[in-house]
Amino acid sequence: MDMVHKPVLANEVIKYLNVKPEGRYVDATYGLGGHSRMILDKLNEHGKVVAFDVSPIAEQHIINDDRLTFIKSNFRYMKNWLDFLGLIPVDGIIADLGVSSPQLDVASQGFTYRTPAPLDLRMDKDLSVTAEDIIRKSSVEQLAEIISQYGELEPAQAIASAIVEARRKQPIVSSADLVSVTRRFARGNPKRFYSRLFQALRIAVNDELNALKDLLEQAEEVLRVGGRLLIITFHSLEDRIVKQFFAKSEKLEELEDSPVLPSHAETRENRRARSAKLRIAEKVKE
Ligand SMILES: C[S@@+](CC[C@H](N)C(=O)[O-])C[C@H]1O[C@@H](n2cnc3c(N)ncnc32)[C@H](O)[C@@H]1O
Known part of the structure; x- marks a missing residue:
């Protein structure tokens, strides 16, 4: 397995997530832990990452770090879990939707x-x-x-x-x-x-589109004011849902006029990045 796996839009995610050293972050789609690892690198000993994934492959790649809590659950139950863990509000949420490359590689799936x-x-x-x-x-x-x-x-x-x-x-x-x-x-x-x-x-x-809608609705609730929500989508159906949700939300404000795309260098290296679009919103109102 690729342990030096570089997550999609890595630099952009770190820039827009604006990680505070003692902050609490949600990685809604843990995968191989690429984004979680980058967030952990920015946290001090008080910071936390709560990561979700339903895949057995993700479960095999849990980073051994006390600041990380991995939950094998659909992210559509995020709010209940955060509530249960006493971790609301959070400072940032990242979701990198779809399937990971090892999921695609395992033919039996x-x-x-x-x-x-x-x-x-x-x-x-x-x-x-x-x-x-x-x-x-x-x-x-x-x-x-x-x-x-x-x-x-x-x-x-x-x-x-x-x-x-x-x-x-x-x-x-x-x-x-x-x-x-x-x-x-x-x-x-x-x-x-x-x-x-x-x-x-x-x-x-x-039921991917409804799970995404659930995640967006809950993200709006569990973020603290000033907290950021980052969603990376790979096809227009998902991007449309995110775009429309941000546009109609009274609590979230989208940060860029158009989605952030990977650089040419990244798309050359990583085919999967080609269709990636990152949208970022900040919670502006409780
Ligand atoms: C593109 S990969 C994420 C890769 C990850 N960002 C990394 O850097 O390693 C997407 C992951 O999200 C998981 N996933 C997709 N939809 C999910 C959902 N509704 N709830 C929980 N996990 C989900 C998939 O199982 C997959 O492992």
Whole structure:
């Protein structure tokens, strides 16, 4: 495993988080602990990081440091946990959404269409519904809704019908099966088509957009005035949610007019950074 792993937008996160040595920070998406480690480096012995992640991979990379509390939970329960730990208000929150590179690399999780794998897509293995269940049980209308809303793919209805027709003949159980039954829709730009199709299923399986909305609502409550909220998104659906939330919030004020993007140097080194967008808001009112 890559122990010198450099988190996305590392310098920008540290700059905008404005870490106070004795502050309390939340890393909502611990991953391999890249952002947590950078925050810990800025804290004195009184500072704290509370980190959340649902992934078993994250659990295997917990930094051994008394100032870090790792919680294996969806970040949509952040407020309850912070309340339980007596750590409200906090000085800053960072969320670097999506999946980590080792999650993508472990083929058995089926996060990528590139390697044949069971259609799972759960970040949290305690969730009961997998992508295979969704493909097996959903109606044409439900599938079309997932494909158009979460994948922004068209013709969603026709793609959904093709899936339902194919599953009558043979169960669709692996990423390779799904790739094969939808191939005729992928002609123009297969890479874009399949990444969006898998993105759509992943969002549905993990209820990702609602979890993000929950996080934003709770962040607004648990931050202290002057505290900062940083969200790194990787696709337009998430970025739109963050942008709109900041725009309508009476307690948060967005700090830059447009999202902060990685430098050319970073995108050259790290493919994943290419679609990253960082939005920052400061709590201005209780
Ligand atoms: C892009 S990685 C974070 C990488 C991390 N910033 C680092 O530097 O190592 C995203 C992580 O967030 C986790 N994650 C995504 N959605 C989550 C949620 N709703 N609740 C908790 N963890 C989540 C994933 O399991 C994954 O490990």
